[in-house]
Amino acid sequence: MLDSVQCPDCKRINEVLSRVGDRWSVLVIISLGQYGTLRFNELKRNLGISQRMLSLTLKELERDGLVNRTYHPTIPPKVEYNLTPMGQSFREPVNALGHWALGNLAKIDSA
């Protein structure tokens, strides 16, 4: 039924949101944006996300070209994640949202 959306702008937003619109994707991107490079368990601790969801989220973000995965075949293994250029560019609109949030969250709560 998402294809039944008429408003053209809505369709576009819609497609993006269905890609990177879920909470965990956004949070992973923000976190990587702030810290640069993080390992699997660092992200896990940082976000309080379950192994399962983090694994799925990272896989999708990597597939979509937003996140870079580097595997070091040491013992124990070490895997590092960071943002691709496209992932970096995504921080812009997200920060815009964050800025709006900062200014309006209080008003929303009082309403």
Next chain:
Amino acid sequence: MLDSVQCPDCKRINEVLSRVGDRWSVLVIISLGQYGTLRFNELKRNLGISQRMLSLTLKELERDGLVNRTYHPTIPPKVEYNLTPMGQSFREPVNALGHWALGNLAKIDSA
């Protein structure tokens, strides 16, 4: 577990997303932003949303002070929705997202 999020910026984004982060809320706001004022069934047709979800979404948006509801007690009844100033201001960051989407959706698909 959302309170277990460490990264401070993440927490803020998180709160906002939990309010207006679902797909329908965003689409309703975009649609109202573009058309100005719409009636219940106009929104319904526009978005291909179910009655139930539209009703729930609008109620929440109204409660959060993003959308204005005007009831005309005619027969048959007529209810009009439009954005409050805060709702309007929300279009900014959303449009930023839309702009990013426009430029990167193709790249995401190819990746």
Next chain:
DNA sequence: CTGTATCCATCACGATACTG
């Protein structure tokens, strides 16, 4: 026309256990 109430299927997600 503008909703609300109920039912039901699907699924997102966490918990847990296991592997290289």
Next chain:
DNA sequence: CAGTATCGTGATGGATACAG
């Protein structure tokens, strides 16, 4: 450490029917 596999459950959301 960095995952994958499996299971159980609560939430999500559509379909349908009904109401003011």
